[in-house]
Amino acid sequence: MAGQAALSTDAIITALKAAGEATRYRILALLSAGELSVKDLTAILGQSQPRISRHLKLLTEAGLIERHPEGAWVYYRISESPAERRLVQDLVALATTDDSSLARDREWLAGVKREHAQLAARYFTENAADWDTIRSLHVPDAAVEAAMLKIIGTRPIGSFLDIGTGTGRMLELFAPIYQRAVGIDASTAMLAVARANLDKAGIAHAQIRHGDIMKLPMPRDSFDLVAIHQVLHYLDDPAVALAEAARVLRPDGRLLVVDFAPHSLEFLRERHAHRRLGFSHETMRGWIDQAGLVLEAATDLAAKSAEEQLTVTLWLARDPRFIVAGATKGLETA
Template sequence: MERRKEGSWVFLALGDENDLEPIFAALDHWRRYHEEDDDEMGRADRQRLQAVRNVRMGEAEDWFEVHAAEWDAIRSLHVSEESVESAIVKLVGDGPLGRVVDIGTGTGRMLELLAPQCESAIGFDRSPSMLRLARVKLEENRTADGEEIKLRQGNFYALPLAAGSADLTILHQALRYAQHPAAVIAESARILSPGGRLLVVDFALHDREELRTRDAHMYLGFSDDRMKQWFEAAGLEADPPVSLDGELTVKLWMGRLPLDQQSRVT
């Protein structure tokens, strides 16, 4: 068993699947037997599972109700989420995306959107509350290979992944919360395989100071020149940025690690 702590929560997961195949076979046999016979114990287990899911869904709905005004206040200043997501899908392409890592995953929306194109998908966030919300959202989602989407607590300055372990890394509306965005860019590039891509989605430079005081934005957007400098320092080649204009302009910056190189951060 693998044990992972997030805040006051402890999550247990199965270890190496190759060592557990006999257990899986026995559990499948047990499940089929109890479903066919409508066994009382099986019914009770299914009812308890549904009760747990209902509680989690209720907690997620409560959180969004409390924070809805905050989210709406920001969203009203820029183009619709649908427009942003459409631009993201167009930029990454409709082909296989390989191993995708969403850094600062929040509610897991990017993983939900792109999972059907992923070989594997994992999201990191420092907030246990956000991870619990993401688990509710992504419970039924699977990758193109039928894998569950993984969610982990993690720091975007030090991801627990080896160099070259990702084909696409994403910072969706997350970089503005970093005190040292250049370090986050470098760490996101470190885990890319040659030919891999980093997608940053965030605001262009703006002067909405209330977002710093009310919403804890460390940076009031970013310039194209600064983003290009950070990409190049991390060994990435910058594509032309995409702009989605509004009272707050949303920018999509894509950086690529050349096929014949490794990230400059080791």
Template sequence: MCKAMEETLAQLRAAAEPTRLRLLALCARGALCVTDLCAALGQSQPRLSRHLKLLVEAGLLERMPEGSNVYFSLAARADLARAILARLPEDDPLLAADRRLAARLSAERVRAASDAFRDAGADWDEMRALGLPGAAIEAAVLAALPRRVGHLLDIGAGTGQLLELVADRCDAALGVDASRDMLALARGRLAERGLAPRCAVRQADMYRLPFPDGGFDAVTLQMVLHYAEDPAAALAEAARVLSPEGVLLVVDLAPHGRAELMERHAHRWPGFDDGQMAGWLGEAGCALSSPVEIPGPPDVNLNVRLWSAHRATAVQPA
């Protein structure tokens, strides 16, 4: 028996069970954690874990650890599962009840994350907090990206604002962030706008991305590098996962003299100049195009720079 036939039979066997079919239906709408899946289906974690293990081993679900929890989403190569789910009636009472409960649990998780940020006094919408021209920045980002993007990676995705902006241009868009609270807010935002699972988020370290070389057609870092201990290493890792014809887009602050931002917002860098960015990108094997500046309001005294780069040479893994 050929390998493809064996894989197909394994996937059919894995999907051919009521609980596992319900799990696939839920995870096809966006990543869910084990706790929420147990609550939505009303089953114990040990029992559900066995079903999830079978679905992962069959290549139908992807397992994504996130701190003490684990999230599951439909695997990119799970075309057979998508075909099976397409045959299920949207108004099936059991599946509809599962969806309603999962949506409520997700909303509660988003509210908890929002409360955590509010209680901590954190400004998670940094562009708004700094008084930067959001609409002009969004327009510049869209102008710098290709009209069609296959797979896009947004590093430091935060609440998923950039993913929402570029969703219509991408076959698939993935955001990564180190903060679980940010990821909870992003998942809620994407689900609320009907963008999951085409747009998804997961926890990851920007210095050690869990992706193969050259897997993304575009990589973005928006308002991320001024927090980085080592911007050069972050850009090198971003370039590693960029396809040979891909575009690397960096949006960040231009050099400024507002020293209070370093303390109040925990910035590590007071903006970046073109020479710094060209040097780091060059070391990462990327060639910098003409930067674009977006002026901030006069009373803010902050400008934003947009640096677009393309792969110039093959990037060797560190």
């Protein structure tokens, strides 16, 4: 395939040996649907953690998957290397759709993801009224919002989408520069708070919608600016959310992601339903590239105190397409 690196014969044989075992093949099939933690894989496959860890170690050493520690947890995903990724995708695609073990794994995977979603939804419902207060316990919102306004600028935009709108604060913050806006969230409790806040602020050119942020109910090329503010760390697969955001961006549109830098505050998992303990610049750049966007800027805002160890990062990406005489064109790159 054009543009994809090739593997040596030895590397291919090593990869095939690693994949050529039932449990490891099942792991590759599961990770092809998105990254998972060791805990998730143990629950889905019904095997002990030491055994699953051994299989993961062999697949990692063969270059087929990548290991990403986050505090006390470790996440795994298919290799970002084009050749290894293509090999895994081809191997998984060869399986028949009615394979009983793979079908069972998919059912258990769906159950694990439902459990994660229910945990997050329950947390949001219980804390909707105090959401802004909870978020401000770690990083001052005023500093974050000032940085967001600075990186976006004051140039008017046509349409704005706030993914995971929560209390609707981003719809308020950017109200002076957009003509119309939509805030989408899966939590009805959050949406009720957002609607009340917009009414109180007298903002009539924004609307609130209930929907799945992983499958946005909007057509392609719909928005000039999309924001994902303190949302990705609640998700099982942040890359999917970024890809969806890129899908609804118009040519030359911008995506603003705001989230935590990597940290080790494990209590955020249990008390505040965080799935991920922050994101590195390298990880975010990789996801942005995969989504077909170009990273334009990244800004770190220092933690409030050394004890809290929390830093907020802003990433600004752009859709490299542009419009000439009414037609969308791809941006030429060297």
